[in-house]
Every structure is written in C-alpha cells, then in structure tokens.
Amino acid sequence: KNQVEQSPQSLIILEGKNCTLQCNYTVSPFSNLRWYKQDTGRGPVSLTIMTFSENTKSNGRYTATLDADTKQSSLHITASQLSDSASYICVVSARGSTLGRLYFGRGTQLTVWP
Amino acid sequence: KAGVTQTPRYLIKTRGQQVTLSCSPISGHRSVSWYQQTPGQGLQFLFEYFSETQRNKGNFPGRFSGRQFSNSRSEMNVSTLELGDSALYLCASSPGQVEVKNIQYFGAGTRLSVL
Numbered sequence: 001k002n003q004v005e006q007s008p009q010s011l012i013i014l015e016g017k018n019c020t021l022q023c024n025y026t027v028s029p030f031s032n033l034r035w036y037k038q039d040t041g042r043g044p045v046s047l048t049i050m051t052f053s054e055n056t057k058s059n060g061r062y063t064a065t066l067d068a069d070t071k072q073s074s075l076h077i078t079a080s081q082l083s084d085s086a087s088y089i090c091v092v093s094a095r096g097s098t099l100g101r102l103y104f105g106r107g108t109q110l111t112v113w114p
Numbered sequence: 115k116a117g118v119t120q121t122p123r124y125l126i127k128t129r130g131q132q133v134t135l136s137c138s139p140i141s142g143h144r145s146v147s148w149y150q151q152t153p154g155q156g157l158q159f160l161f162e163y164f165s166e167t168q169r170n171k172g173n174f175p176g177r178f179s180g181r182q183f184s185n186s187r188s189e190m191n192v193s194t195l196e197l198g199d200s201a202l203y204l205c206a207s208s209p210g211q212v213e214v215k216n217i218q219y220f221g222a223g224t225r226l227s228v229l
Contacts, residue, residue: 034218043118043204043220044157089157101170102147106156 002027004092006105014113017080021108023073023090031095035064035075038087038107047075047088077110085112116141118207118221126227132193135224139186139207145169146188147218148180149204157204163188164210192226200228 004025013019025033032051036044048057048064050073057064061078077084090105119138127133139146147170148160159172163182180190186207192199202223208216 041222043206043222045220046217049217091157101172102159104157104159 002092002094002101002103004090004103004105006088006090006108008108009106010109010111012111012113013080015080015082019077019080019110021075021077021088021090021110023075023105025071025073025090025092025103027071027092027094027103029095030068030071031093033064033066033073034091034093035062035073036089036091038089040086044089080112082112082114085110118205118219120203120205120221120224122224123222124225124227126229127195128229129195129197131195132191133195133226135190135192135203135205135226137188137190137205137207137221139188139205140219143207143209143219144186145208145210145216146182146186147206147208148188148190149206150174151202151204151223152200160190160203195228197228200226202226 007022032049034049035047037047038044047059047062050057050066052068063076066073087107087109089107092103094101121136145164147162150158160174161180162170166182177193182188202225204220204223206218206220208218210216
C-alpha cells in the first residue's frame with residue numbers, strides 16, 4: 001500500500017535552533033518527493049523537489065535529503081525564525097502515465113517560540 | 115505575473131445542494147490539480163487536468179467532478195453535498211504534469227462549509 005508517514009506530528013523549538021523533520025514512504029514506483037510549507041490560512045508553498053538521483057536539495061535555510069534505498073527523506077531547518085512556524089508536508093509522486101498519483105503525509109506542525 | 119486565483123474564497127451550502135468552484139492558473143500553466151484539505155485527513159488529491167484532459171484521479175466518489183477549459187481555467191463541481199464535504203479546497207497549477215518534476219503553485223483555497 002502506498003503511504004507517506006511524517007514524524008513528529010508536531011514540534012516546538014526556540015528561535016535560532018535547528019530542527020529536522022522526517023518523512024518515510026512506501027510509494028512505488030517512485031517519481032519524485034516534494035516538501036511543502038503551509039502557513040495557517042494559506043495554500044502550500046513548494047520548498048524542494050527531488051528525484052531518485054538527487055540526495056540533497058537546498059532552498060535557503062531549508063535542506064532536504066533523500067535516501068531512495070531506504071525510502072526516507074528529511075527536511076532540515078537551520079537557524080529557525082518565527083516565520084518558520086507552519087505545517088510542513090511531504091508529498092511523494094508515483095511514476096506512471098495516466099496512473100500517476102500523489103501521496104501526502106499528514107504534515108508536521110512546527111511552532112517556533114521567541 | 116498573477117498567481118493562482120480561486121473563487122469564491124468562502125462558501126456556505128446546505129446538504130443536498132451542489133457547488134462549483136473555480137480556479138484560474140498562472141498564465142502559461144497547463145496543469146491544474148485539485149485537493150481537499152481537512153483537519154482529520156490532511157491534504158488529499160482529487161484530480162489533475164492537463165490540456166483539458168483529466169490525467170490523474172484520486173479516490174473520491176463520482177460526486178466530485180471537474181473540467182478544464184481551453185484557456186486552462188478549471189472548475190470543480192461537487193453534487194449532492196454531504197456534511198463531510200466541508201473542507202478547504204485547494205487548486206494548484208504547474209507548467210507540466212504533476213508527476214513530472216514541475217513546481218506546483220497553490221491558490222489560497224475555497225473554504226466550503228456544508229450545513
């Protein structure tokens with residue numbers, strides 16, 4: 001069964017600290033993995049997209065890693081800011097013509113405290 | 115460049131009614147995807163349209179349907195509304211098909227409340 005599991009479900013950190021969010025998936029055949037940031041009341045915003053051959057992708061203070069062998073991805077946030085408070089969603093795309101599908105994690109709710 | 119525009123932003127309907135939501139993608143984008151987001155289920159994929167053709171479909175009942183016009187604008191229709199259809203409906207556009215490595219741009223969503 002194709003699934004995407006994210007952990008932790010929620011996380012509270014202090015401003016300036018680093019944190020790492022996890023995403024495990026069982027989606028096959030794998031096409032790409034995306035991390036999104038969703039602020040409350042807004043639509044998700046794409047942070048990174050990685051295909052099978054990409055191990056690391058950075059976007060400012062956000063760095064995503066992908067281990068296609070173990071089917072794990074992580075999103076590392078460096079020097080957190082109050083504006084990083086949001087839900088972070090991992091999405092895995094399955095490869096296949098008209099049968100292509102998207103599988104979503106439930107998200108990790110990150111709260112950054114001053 | 116204008117972003118993805120969804121209308122209306124808020125909608126209140128009663129059970130049994132039907133509703134049509136609209137999405138205008140970013141100019142030049144040919145793929146439009148629809149998602150349902152609820153606190154309990156998170157984001158769930160409804161369907162994707164590319165060049166007026168439905169390319170992918172999620173696991174939703176036939177009450178949920180959509181279409182895409184020649185200008186890439188898309189509409190989503192939900193018939194015979196149920197209480198459980200209350201959700202935030204998000205639309206996203208991208209230059210190409212979602213399963214390919216294309217960035218999706220989301221609209222702010224339409225919040226539907228079914229009473």
